[in-house]
Amino acid sequence: MTQWFSGEEVYKIDTKGRVSIPADFRAVLVDGDLDGADPRTPSLMIHYGPAAKDRRLECYTMQAFKEVTDKLKKMPRGSPRRRALEGYFHGQSQRMTVDETGRLVLPQKLREMIGLEREVCFVAAADTFNIWKPEDYEQEKATRQAEIEDLVGEGVDPLSLLEEEGI
Known part of the structure; x- marks a missing residue:
């Protein structure tokens, strides 16, 4: 991945959970999408585990998510540490796809976890970004x-x- 996320942006979210992703963020998602699918509809992973306690959702490009997964796969299968981390990381993440208009539909469950109502704040964190209530x-x-x-x-x-x- 040659690009990274930078900046912070506030966008409106509608009652169905649809929110536009900043154009610069979409470009990084396309760059980090392993499927090589339509660049208008890149995938991303949203991790909502303990981050939701911080009132945020942590979003990974598919490449960044794979990097964490590859590290997990190097751990002994069945070890307590690997099982805990797999449950933490994989069990509490959801794959999402950006639609052709550049929007993401955040499920109600995720919106409720962090109290999203009318606006969303996208905040860059290098190879990931976070979604916050502003x-x-x-x-x-x-x-x-x-x-x-x-x-x-x-x-x-x-x-x-x-x-x-x-x-």
């Missing part, structure tokens, strides 16, 4: 900003944290 995302963003300021201090470039991690 108000919840604003609170999360403020919390994360405060955490970064606590780590680096006011007026210091947060990218300096990468150097501290030896990355």
Whole structure:
């Protein structure tokens, strides 16, 4: 995958759960779609496990989902750790397809998990993106900003944290 998600966008969601995906995000989904199907209708995986407790849905390109799956498959079959991770990751994910108009239909179950009603906030996370209720995302963003300021201090470039991690 050569592209990645970036930015944040707020879109309206209708009563049937239909929401347009930002065009830049759709391009990344097409790039990460392993099926090579119609580029107007890429697939993605929505992981709703513990992320839903954070009031968000985590969305993976098919390539990013495969990368996690490949790591799981290297674990001993039947091991407690593999079973737990398979249930966590595969058992709590749903494959979705973007329709020809660039919309995604979010099932009611997923909308209810995070309290989506009128608007959706798409937030990039490199090779994944998250779907938030806009108000919840604003609170999360403020919390994360405060955490970064606590780590680096006011007026210091947060990218300096990468150097501290030896990355």
